[in-house]
Amino acid sequence: MSATLADIARATGSSISTVSRVLSNSPAANRISRETRIKIAQAAEQLGYRPNLLARSLRTRKTNTVAVMVSDIANPWFGRMASLIEQNLHRRGYSLIVCNSGEQAELEQEYLRLLPQKGIDGLIVVPITTDREKLCHHLPPGLALVVLDRPVEGVPASVSTDQQQAATLLCRELERIGARRVALVRGPEHVSTHRMRGEAVKRHFDVLVDHVGAAQLETGHAAWSEIARTSPDAIVCTNNFLGQGLMEAMAQSNSRLPIGCFDEITALDLLSVPLVSCVQNVPLMAERAVEMLLCQLQGRKLPAEQKISAQVVSNREFKALFPR
Amino acid sequence: MSATLADIARATGSSISTVSRVLSNSPAANRISRETRIKIAQAAEQLGYRPNLLARSLRTRKTNTVAVMVSDIANPWFGRMASLIEQNLHRRGYSLIVCNSGEQAELEQEYLRLLPQKGIDGLIVVPITTDREKLCHHLPPGLALVVLDRPVEGVPASVSTDQQQAATLLCRELERIGARRVALVRGPEHVSTHRMRGEAVKRHFDVLVDHVGAAQLETGHAAWSEIARTSPDAIVCTNNFLGQGLMEAMAQSNSRLPIGCFDEITALDLLSVPLVSCVQNVPLMAERAVEMLLCQLQGRKLPAEQKISAQVVSNREFKALFPR
DNA sequence: TTGTACGCGTTATCAG
DNA sequence: CTGATAACGCGTACAA
Numbered sequence: 001m002s003a004t005l006a007d008i009a010r011a012t013g014s015s016i017s018t019v020s021r022v023l024s025n026s027p028a029a030n031r032i033s034r035e036t037r038i039k040i041a042q043a044a045e046q047l048g049y050r051p052n053l054l055a056r057s058l059r060t061r062k063t064n065t066v067a068v069m070v071s072d073i074a075n076p077w078f079g080r081m082a083s084l085i086e087q088n089l090h091r092r093g094y095s096l097i098v099c100n101s102g103e104q105a106e107l108e109q110e111y112l113r114l115l116p117q118k119g120i121d122g123l124i125v126v127p128i129t130t131d132r133e134k135l136c137h138h139l140p141p142g143l144a145l146v147v148l149d150r151p152v153e154g155v156p157a158s159v160s161t162d163q164q165q166a167a168t169l170l171c172r173e174l175e176r177i178g179a180r181r182v183a184l185v186r187g188p189e190h191v192s193t194h195r196m197r198g199e200a201v202k203r204h205f206d207v208l209v210d211h212v213g214a215a216q217l218e219t220g221h222a223a224w225s226e227i228a229r230t231s232p233d234a235i236v237c238t239n240n241f242l243g244q245g246l247m248e249a250m251a252q253s254n255s256r257l258p259i260g261c262f263d264e265i266t267a268l269d270l271l272s273v274p275l276v277s278c279v280q281n282v283p284l285m286a287e288r289a290v291e292m293l294l295c296q297l298q299g300r301k302l303p304a305e306q307k308i309s310a311q312v313v314s315n316r317e318f319k320a321l322f323p324r
Numbered sequence: 325m326s327a328t329l330a331d332i333a334r335a336t337g338s339s340i341s342t343v344s345r346v347l348s349n350s351p352a353a354n355r356i357s358r359e360t361r362i363k364i365a366q367a368a369e370q371l372g373y374r375p376n377l378l379a380r381s382l383r384t385r386k387t388n389t390v391a392v393m394v395s396d397i398a399n400p401w402f403g404r405m406a407s408l409i410e411q412n413l414h415r416r417g418y419s420l421i422v423c424n425s426g427e428q429a430e431l432e433q434e435y436l437r438l439l440p441q442k443g444i445d446g447l448i449v450v451p452i453t454t455d456r457e458k459l460c461h462h463l464p465p466g467l468a469l470v471v472l473d474r475p476v477e478g479v480p481a482s483v484s485t486d487q488q489q490a491a492t493l494l495c496r497e498l499e500r501i502g503a504r505r506v507a508l509v510r511g512p513e514h515v516s517t518h519r520m521r522g523e524a525v526k527r528h529f530d531v532l533v534d535h536v537g538a539a540q541l542e543t544g545h546a547a548w549s550e551i552a553r554t555s556p557d558a559i560v561c562t563n564n565f566l567g568q569g570l571m572e573a574m575a576q577s578n579s580r581l582p583i584g585c586f587d588e589i590t591a592l593d594l595l596s597v598p599l600v601s602c603v604q605n606v607p608l609m610a611e612r613a614v615e616m617l618l619c620q621l622q623g624r625k626l627p628a629e630q631k632i633s634a635q636v637v638s639n640r641e642f643k644a645l646f647p648r
Numbered sequence: 649t650t651g652t653a654c655g656c657g658t659t660a661t662c663a664g
Numbered sequence: 665c666t667g668a669t670a671a672c673g674c675g676t677a678c679a680a
Contacts, residue, residue, distance in 0.1 A: 055673035083398040097421035110540030224431040269575030379657035
């Protein structure tokens, strides 16, 4: 076990409180004689003292830790997001713990209950549930909360992409190349991003095939075997995993159907299919989310809900086939 | 604030100890009368009691939490790994916190110091440092520790891919297609996986270009501008990010140089370049890592260091150009 | 400038 | 079967 305040007090012949004052450099630390201060510091150094953060937090009710709960850490999009949030927070003296709800409502609930018990000051969450009540039920009232990527009615601190703008951008690009009838591969209805993207597609196009499933590669695979029997002008996928899965399956055939995909696809320009992708501004989202969290932690005024705009990027194949 | 044991004791007219016994279903809970037991349970339910895990851990010195520290959570490989570890641990009643060292030695040290202070029962780490002393210096002696992916001399609990076998597999495949002189794009020397892979390549081939940098897309980009001026028979990248970056840059040209890449590349078959990739068995690694951690947590005998073998997978383009 | 005493919420020991 | 009481390690009002 690590040395405690008591150990140091004993070693230096001072009292626990004095040691505490010095080592936690509290405001009262200045009012302590230079000599005892360095004597204590030396002893601490020598004994390898590490404050027990559990005990400290129990006492102060602050942990200097925030959690981010993402819906699928295996998805590179969330990985990037987590990484950027970590960097932003670390710069501000907070440490981050990442939780993975794996897109399972029960697991989300479990973590929502567990995290406050373990002690966190704030939470950034990509929620599964769309219900404010369910989301906040187990959270202590004071907890700083930011919802990310998927706004929840009634939660003021919210950072997300403007899905209307994003979807319009993508659909316009597909309309430009003459698409009228499309196949749609989309994630679960109850996830707002997938739903809004899907709805936008339905507004713009005649949807020949509407394949719904978990936002995983496998759904993309399955979708292709359904789509292959039809002949749409293009295929739209509501996220990167769906797009990747679809393309993996397509690769077995020789289809060159144009694809519109929400979220980033790696090595875009190396793909042999024409692809236009609608990418979100992940770094900006991460920054804003941390900012909104810190506003709450520091009692500053919360800025308005953040709607961040997206961009479309098309690959070489796409540009070659459909020049402007 | 949440209700405490004292609140419930007051509400039910029993003592704190009794309430504790019931609510923490300790072994002594059986020896408590049925009626007070349900009375307490009801009060707890009604008051919305949640045990303060900080306090509990302070007392019991157990947190039921393990941490996994990866070197780059933005890399899908680590994301997948983290996700699988999470699932394995959750099944066993542990909750997971993920830390990201971002391949920075100082940040790793910081977390290494911080995590035990925050209270964890075990740690699975993909280490930056190769020095056992540095790795364990700040860790309490009793802490369960597993090193993952990058073995560290002197740490018995270790799960990693057999890099010799993996590298040989990949090199043989490139030799088969006639490669003799290759360009090498590799990550930092001090990371064992990159180093071992690179060394194996140097043993098998004549290395025309040897580009070293951080294991990020940008290094791959930069490498291509160097490689493009030469004419190797093939290019080898020591991880997925390097491979992706390289290919992104290659896509601007029309090169069809064969690529050998360690780690998984998404949508392999859609790439227009011939590619053979050497993939690790991530699910098995995750399972073994958790298993070794639990051995330590439960005081069971530790199995031998795990060396897990890899496979090569080539894409359509590669198979078409170089049939067996 | 420093020490005393108490409390944060739990669990564990011991007595009855 | 149950209730005091003492820790766990730390911060802090209050007193000296």
